[in-house]
Amino acid sequence: MTRYAIIDDTHPDLVYTGQWRTEPALNPKTPEYNNTVHATNDPEATITFNFYGTVLNVFGSINAPAVNGYPNASFTIQPNAVPIKHFNQSGTVPIIPAENLNVATSRVEMFKSGKFAEGNYTMIIKADGASANGPTYYFDFLTVLTPDSIYVEDVILDDNNDQWDYKGQWINTNETGNYLESLQDSPASGGSAALGFHGTEISVYGSLKGRYNASIPLGIFSIGGRDEKHTVYAGNVSTDAIQAAAVNSSLQNFLLFQTTGLPDIGQKQYTLTIDVPAQPTPTSASGTASTTSSATLTTSSASGTITPGPQLTNQPWQLDYVIYGPSYALSALPTSTASSASSPPPAGAIAGGVIGGLAGLSLLVLLFFLWRRRSQKAAATSEVKEEFSTAYATSAATSRPTLAGRQSSIRKGARADGGSGPVLDISASSPLASQDGSGGRGAGTSSLSMMSGPGTADTAYETEYTGYGGRRPLPPRPVRELDGGVRLATSEYDSEVVEVLPPSYARYNA
Structure with a gap:
């Protein structure tokens, strides 16, 4: 879906430098958008606008070029999107109709960027052709082609856009002073136009040419899903349209219909429908009654023949463009007017x-x-x-036990009984000495020898402790420690027993 965001000259995102002034509509019969326009005669005056999109177009007004001449300005889009381009370059200045050379013409497209890569850009307008004694440069609004993925406050949509659904004999015409120089003449035989849109408000703009009947509607405007129907007459648009002397007058860029405050339905679409009634056509026959619509006046002659009086019908009016909004991200929506999508x-x-x-x-x-x-x-x-x-x-x-929580040092040496065999050594130089970290009591050494000789039924123990005070006897002979903490003393009558450590101490066996 093609969406052009419209940015009015009073938009806060536009940055003006130099001497600018805000003026009301230059020509009441062709008013600028929102009836405001920015003007300058300062050649150093600029307008800067940052935007995201792929196309940018600038619109302004030309005031009586036959008298004041054509204004000039330069346009550029940075970075490297569009080089500097002057308004009055060949092919840029539109052709102003002869009848408008002495009046102001609005909706003039002063700059067309062409399409560039989607991204962030900066537009710069410099009124370098303006001067205190020369033509004034007038800026009205600009449009930006935006991707569907971003929010747009107001969208402008031309009558030529393919989103319109026309029924009846609408006729496309081109004329300078209208948006994109395009119009749709309403069908005299009746017809309709429908448009799906997103937003909470919509405004319809068009033109009136000639004289119109105050009692015959231009069209009936309605919003799908709502019961209200709005009948619009020429007098609702402008009293100039129904003045008898207004033959061949032209009113351009006039607001024909507007509705605001629609309920927010998210990304669903409303449908605008314009029903144009058929214009009445008189029929007559000599000597017989003439049957016409209620809008046709009849008079009676002396001969009894009824002849039609002046035909009070409307000339076609022209549909120009609509503005609706706000418009949210629509990339996932179909373009049909009956489409629907889930809300965020x-x-x-x-x-x-x-x-x-x-x-x-x-x-x-x-x-x-x-x-x-x-x-x-x-x-x-x-x-x-x-x-x-x-x-x-x-x-x-193994036939000999080890001590739980310690490593034994086995060495060959003399036993106390004079025999030979392995001796379990616990001394200061052994890994078993001073397990408490104190290095033994005092400066002495201790040794424990466990000996058994062949042919003896008993186990002999020798103990000694050498320290301060000389040789001292140690406590009674050691006991064997069985599982469960039961301590059984040994005696000289015990037979030699093969000692095996319980399972809980097996891991310390070396």
Whole structure:
């Protein structure tokens, strides 16, 4: 869908520099858009406008060129979209009809950019051809071709746009002073025109030529889905249109119909319909009654023959353009007037979706940590079982115990009974010495020898402690520690027992 945004000369996004003044309509019969126009005679005056789009066109007014001459200005679009172009270059100045050379003509297209790549640009107008004693430059409005993906406040749509649905004998005509120099003459035999649009308001502009009957409607305007129908007469447009002396007068760019405050239906479309009634045509026959419409006056002659009186009909009026808005992003909408689309999601739905997504993500993270914890626990259990199997097999084949939580140092040496064999050494130089980190009591050393000789049923222990005060006896002979913390003292009558560490201490076996 083609959408041209219209930017009036009073729009706040336009930046004026230099000496500009705001003036009302130059010619009441051809008023400027919104009845305002900016004028300057300062050759250094500029207008700057930043926009996003693909086409930009500038419109203004020319005031009595036969007397004042044609104005001049330069136009450019940066960066590198359109080089500097002057209004009065060959082929740019429109042909002003002879009857308008001494009056002001509005809706004159002063600059056409042509199409460029979609993007952000800056338009600059410089009134470098204006002067204090020369023609005045008048700026009325500009239009920008915008993509469907952006919001547009007001859209202007010409009568020649293919979005119109015409029925009846509408006739296209071209004339300077109308938007894009195009008009649609209304059908004398009746017809209609329909247009789908988005927004909460719409305005219809057109032209009237000649004399019109105050009691015959120009058309009946309605908005689809609403019961109101608005019948528009020439007198509603301008009293100049129904003056008897207004034959061959022309009223251009007049507001024919406007409605505002329509309910906002989002991206759905309203349909504007213009019904043009057929103009009455008289019929007559000599000596017989003439049947005409109520709009035709009849008179009676002395011979009894009824002849038609002056025909009070309307001349065709011209449809020029409409302005509607605001217009939202329409890229997903069909162009049919009956189309519909879903409205943007409400804020509550968006918030609910965000909260639901966060909850789902949190659940996934929790499940991951639970799975990881279970995997680590299973791996640890498997490792303990494997260590237990290995340690148990090793300890079962060993005839001497080890100390829980310590490493034993086995060395060859002399035993107390004079025999030979392995001696379990716990000394200051052994890894088992001073497990409490103190290095032994005082500066002394300790040794514990566990010996058994062949042919003896008892186990002999020698203990000694050398420190401050000389040689001292140690406490009674050590006990064997069984699982569960039960301590059983040994005696000299105990037979030699193969000592095996319980499973809980097997991992410390060296």
